[in-house]
Amino acid sequence: MNRIVKTFQEKKENILNVYFTAGYPNLNDTSIVLDSLQKSGVDMIEIGMPYSDPVADGETIQQANQIALDNGMTVKLLFEQIENVRQTVSVPILLMGYVNPVLQFGVEEFCKKCQEVGVDGLILPDMPVNVYEEEYKAIFDKYGILNIFLITPQTADVRIRQIDEISEGFIYMVSSASTTGAKSGISDVQESYFERISAMNLRNPRLIGFGISDNQTFQKAAKNSAGAIIGSAFVKVIGSAKDLEKETIDFVEMVRGNN
Amino acid sequence: MTTTESIYNVNEKGYYGQFGGAFIPEMLYPNVEELRVSYLSIIAEPAFQEEFNALLKDYVGRPTPLFLAKRLSEKYNTTVYLKREDLCHTGAHKVNNTIGQILVAKRLGKKKIVAETGAGQHGVATATVCALMGLECIIYMGEIDIERQAPNVARMKMLGAEVRSATSGSKTLKDATNEAMRHWINNPVDTHYIIGSVVGPHPYPDMVARFQSVISEEMKWQLTEKTGKSTPDYVVACVGGGSNAAGAFYHFLDDKETRLIAVEAGGHGITTGMSAATTFLGKMGVLHGSKSLLMQTTDGQVVEPHSISAGLDYPGIGPMHANLWETKRAEFFAITDEEALESSLELSQLEGIIPALETAHAIAVLKYLNAKPNETVVINLSGRGDKDLATYMKHVL
Ligand SMILES: Cc1ncc(COP(=O)(O)O)c(C=O)c1O
Numbered sequence: 001m002n003r004i005v006k007t008f009q010e011k012k013e014n015i016l017n018v019y020f021t022a023g024y025p026n027l028n029d030t031s032i033v034l035d036s037l038q039k040s041g042v043d044m045i046e047i048g049m050p051y052s053d054p055v056a057d058g059e060t061i062q063q064a065n066q067i068a069l070d071n072g073m074t075v076k077l078l079f080e081q082i083e084n085v086r087q088t089v090s091v092p093i094l095l096m097g098y099v100n101p102v103l104q105f106g107v108e109e110f111c112k113k114c115q116e117v118g119v120d121g122l123i124l125p126d127m128p129v130n131v132y133e134e135e136y137k138a139i140f141d142k143y144g145i146l147n148i149f150l151i152t153p154q155t156a157d158v159r160i161r162q163i164d165e166i167s168e169g170f171i172y173m174v175s176s177a178s179t180t181g182a183k184s185g186i187s188d189v190q191e192s193y194f195e196r197i198s199a200m201n202l203r204n205p206r207l208i209g210f211g212i213s214d215n216q217t218f219q220k221a222a223k224n225s226a227g228a229i230i231g232s233a234f235v236k237v238i239g240s241a242k243d244l245e246k247e248t249i250d251f252v253e254m255v256r257g258n259n
Numbered sequence: 260m261t262t263t264e265s266i267y268n269v270n271e272k273g274y275y276g277q278f279g280g281a282f283i284p285e286m287l288y289p290n291v292e293e294l295r296v297s298y299l300s301i302i303a304e305p306a307f308q309e310e311f312n313a314l315l316k317d318y319v320g321r322p323t324p325l326f327l328a329k330r331l332s333e334k335y336n337t338t339v340y341l342k343r344e345d346l347c348h349t350g351a352h353k354v355n356n357t358i359g360q361i362l363v364a365k366r367l368g369k370k371k372i373v374a375e376t377g378a379g380q381h382g383v384a385t386a387t388v389c390a391l392m393g394l395e396c397i398i399y400m401g402e403i404d405i406e407r408q409a410p411n412v413a414r415m416k417m418l419g420a421e422v423r424s425a426t427s428g429s430k431t432l433k434d435a436t437n438e439a440m441r442h443w444i445n446n447p448v449d450t451h452y453i454i455g456s457v458v459g460p461h462p463y464p465d466m467v468a469r470f471q472s473v474i475s476e477e478m479k480w481q482l483t484e485k486t487g488k489s490t491p492d493y494v495v496a497c498v499g500g501g502s503n504a505a506g507a508f509y510h511f512l513d514d515k516e517t518r519l520i521a522v523e524a525g526g527h528g529i530t531t532g533m534s535a536a537t538t539f540l541g542k543m544g545v546l547h548g549s550k551s552l553l554m555q556t557t558d559g560q561v562v563e564p565h566s567i568s569a570g571l572d573y574p575g576i577g578p579m580h581a582n583l584w585e586t587k588r589a590e591f592f593a594i595t596d597e598e599a600l601e602s603s604l605e606l607s608q609l610e611g612i613i614p615a616l617e618t619a620h621a622i623a624v625l626k627y628l629n630a631k632p633n634e635t636v637v638i639n640l641s642g643r644g645d646k647d648l649a650t651y652m653k654h655v656l
Contacts, residue, residue, distance in 0.1 A: 052560040055440045056284040062427060074558040099282055100545045104559030125284035150285040154447055177286060177447045
């Protein structure tokens with residue numbers, strides 16, 4: 001069974017999924033961060049594939065992407081770096097990035113590689129739902145890779161139902177109309193959006209991302225969903241970390257409210 | 260505005276051949292979808308047509324003249340007409356599109372406008388229509404372009420727009436476009452994004468092409484008046500994203516006897532690594548919401564282009580042009596920085612018209628066309644050169 005599906009079967013709440021950019025802050029930090037996140041007790045890991053033009057991302061992740069690319073990061077190298085990741089990491093792993101590098105790698109080749117190294121799902125914000133359905137779903141299915149779709153406060157109910165229908169694993173709920181890391185804190189308006197979606201009783205569990213950075217925002221998100229995704233706040237931590245492992249563990253403890 | 264049902268136009272799924280589509284994050288889906296379902300009916304409304312045409316006539320100054328360039332014709336031993344888009348209000352063809360889009364934005368109930376700009380011509384044209392309609396206007400422009408197109412930055416500010424510097428990546432048009440898209444993601448409800456070329460997710464390329472199609476619509480009757488024949492042997496236009504070329508080609512797409520000549524920026528030369536000639540250097544990829552030709556690394560990272568001309572300094576090309584390239588309906592040329600500079604002087608001194616640097620690329624192709632004396636070449640003179648005086652002073656004076 002796909003590790004993502006299994007995780008949601010075994011755990012219904014307070015799921016913490018943490019994002020970081022591969023090859024950042026240094027080219028070979030990818031596996032150090034992966035191992036540290038595993039030790040820290042996160043439920044899921046999202047590895048960002050750096051891209052030159054990440055339009056859905058705010059400044060923090062843009063800069064991390066640029067530094068990673070300057071460090072020499074590529075999709076090919078990422079698969080090499082995570083070749084043996086399943087020897088040390090047992091939680092589900094998702095790759096997050098933009099559609100162009102995946103197209104250039106070859107969608108089938110990409111999915112095949114994901115299966116080989118033990119990646120469970122992909123998040124490609126600029127992959128249109130209809131293109132996925134018509135051109136790529138069969139390939140993803142063949143290699144057991146889940147494609148995770150996003151919804152936002154502006155997504156119409158009919159479209160949410162449609163996305164729920166074709167989703168497997170979970171739905172990525174974007175907390176506000178924004179790029180990543182643009183807003184901090186969770187407002188009352190956002191909470192009522194969380195409640196509205198929660199009341200729709202979707203088939204799929206939801207993780208809330210964008211603007212989640214600490215215990216307070218994590219709690220607010222987790223109250224109305226299966227958990228949350230943290231990106232920019234963690235990227236900031238590793239960007240200036242002296243001890244990647246320790247500071248990763250401290251950060252996750254802080255988010256969990258264990259300190 | 261009339262439109263044609265050419266096979267070179269967009270299909271009902273938003274594609275030109277294999278190019279096009281709407282590769283956008285879900286955050287932009289409601290806005291782009293709203294536009295997609297409504298743009299054709301909005302544009303077809305008689306009240307819209309009336310307002311659009313009246314503004315093109317009384318505000319932009321259309322129809323723009325079709326001018327027989329005698330001395331240029333003599334030099335190249337053929338018959339050259341110049342379509343004088345440089346005489347449009349604000350100095351380039353860009354305003355045809357911004358007039359159309361601001362009228363669409365108003366009908367969608369939008370209160371604010373965001374746009375990207377390279378040469379600053381689209382920024383100025385956007386700031387202009389925002390002033391005209393009383394809408395708030397934010398323009399993103401690459402840091403490098405802010406420097407090299409200083410007069411246009413001042414014009415935008417004078418018109419009441421806020422100019423924001425795009426400091427990421429190559430600090431040029433591509434990055435200004437990224438920032439404008441991010442701005443739209445963060446302000447989806449009250450803001451309309453006025454894209455400046457035939458790029459972006461469907462329906463933008465088609466919508467912009469329709470607004471620019473007035474260029475070839477006028478060319479046809481003007482040619483008939485002047486030559487007795489509506490179809491020339493060549494239509495020539497420079498291509499950044501491709502909006503002036505789309506407008507100049509539009510009504511000739513199915514006139515197979517007319518050769519369509521698209522001129523890209525060769526920069527220092529297409530083999531130098533300092534170029535923006537997308538059809539020579541790009542391959543299929545996705546940028547700014549559409550699948551098209553794209554200059555990129557084997558890893559799929561977008562390459563930073565180079566052109567002396569800010570308006571052509573873009574690593575992609577509109578999906579319509581990618582299809583015209585693939586189907587060989589249009590022929591593509593790459594003109595270097597140096598050749599463009601030479602042509603700017605040539606046109607200035609042969610015809611008394613100082614062209615924009617972008618446009619100078621189109622002029623420069625004359626020496627490669629080998630058009631015959633009895634053949635008619637129409638060059639779309641997309642803009643005037645005032646904004647480029649600093650560059651001209653540095654390089655050619
Ligand atoms: C005068 C002029 N011509 C051409 C262009 C290139 O754009 P497009 O290819 O969309 O016509 C620009 C863009 O800034 C311009 O200002």
